[in-house]
Amino acid sequence: MTGNPDESLTIDTHHHILPDFFWQATENAHAPVGGLAPLRWSKEASISFMDDAGIDVAVVSLSTPGVHTGDSAKARALARRCNEFSAELVHAKPDRFGGFACLPLPDVDASLEELSYALDVLGLDGFVLFTNSNGVYLGDPVLEPVFEELERRRTVVYVHPNPSPNAVAHSLGLPDNLLDFPTDTNRAVAQMHYANRFARTPSVKYIFSHAGGSIPHLAARFAIIDEMGFIAGGEQRGAAADMFRRIYWDTALAASDPVLRMLRDVAGINQVLYGTDFPYLRRDLAVSSKQRILQSSELNDSEGRHSRGQCVTPFSAPIPSFARCDLEGK
Secondary structure: OOOOOOOOOOEEEEEEOOOHHHHHHHOOOOOOOOOOOOOOOOHHHHHHHHHHHOOOEEEEEOOOOOOOOOOHHHHHHHHHHHHHHHHHHHHHOOOOEEEOEEOOOOOHHHHHHHHHHHHHHOOOOOEEEEOEEOOEEOOOHHHHHHHHHHHHHOOEEEEEOOOOOOHHHHOOOOOOOOOHHHHHHHHHHHHHHHOOHHHHOOOOEEEEOHHHOOHHHHHHHHHHHHHHOOOOOHHHHOOHHHHHOOOEEEOOOOOOHHHHHHHHHHOOHHHEEOOOOEOOOOHHHHHHHHHHHHOOOOOOHHHHHHHOOOOOHHHOOOOHHHOOOOHHHO
8 A cells, every 4th residue: 555644544553363272272261361352353354343443544453362372382383373363364355454573471482483484484563562471471480581572573563451460359259341441551661661571672562452551640659759769770761751651552442532531641642543453352342442533522623633543653663565655755
């Protein structure tokens, strides 16, 4: 497709694929991870949804729980199969799909091998990582070699929640996608900031799902911690307020005026990306999410176009075919 700077396109950065082999390898049909059984996925279902929702391009990714559920050998094989499946989908419909590759974290060696394969052989567009993998969070020092390579490659990293490894978090009789998923996103953002993961990877373009969990609401607490200065490493990492304005946040399950208002105040609308959470969000709600953003009283016309993907800054370098606007000219 041509990169016409006047072209207005809608790009869904939070769009899941759930091939049958992935679902069978990782999910319990009677108790799906997160507590919500999605619509049955297929390429045709994705395209039909995109057409009905007015979405031009979807950047696809696996969903919870990722590929590593305890067996490293199986995780390696499943990651390779999922990434090759994603690449085939993208190559078959390059005008409709981009793809985030998965990694078999917390297996570092296998993840480094898959990282290279996904970029150099398959030509995928970035990576989906999960807030924790078998209890190992993204700020953990054991993952440093993976993040060094992500930084060297200047990649896009899309972060999706996983259930907390703490059994107590699942004892309330509530689905994980109500409270536990946003809370696990909070844990990942806070650890990555205060462990200086973000500071050591300034070239990585991070996208956090669901408007960052509760992070916009917690901005004042981060500011107090920074002001009091009792977590070491502050000179290297800088203030959380600056970090919030470097990271990208998607609108999946968060396309409401109060959330958009907080995102504008905390991160800036230019850091907000459109996402639907297809096929987990009920189809009619997902289809109408674009209109909810366009009709939001919190956004002017230009901001509404941006947040639904007219100028998707994270992809301007890693995905040239998705760079629908001349960012230098805007």
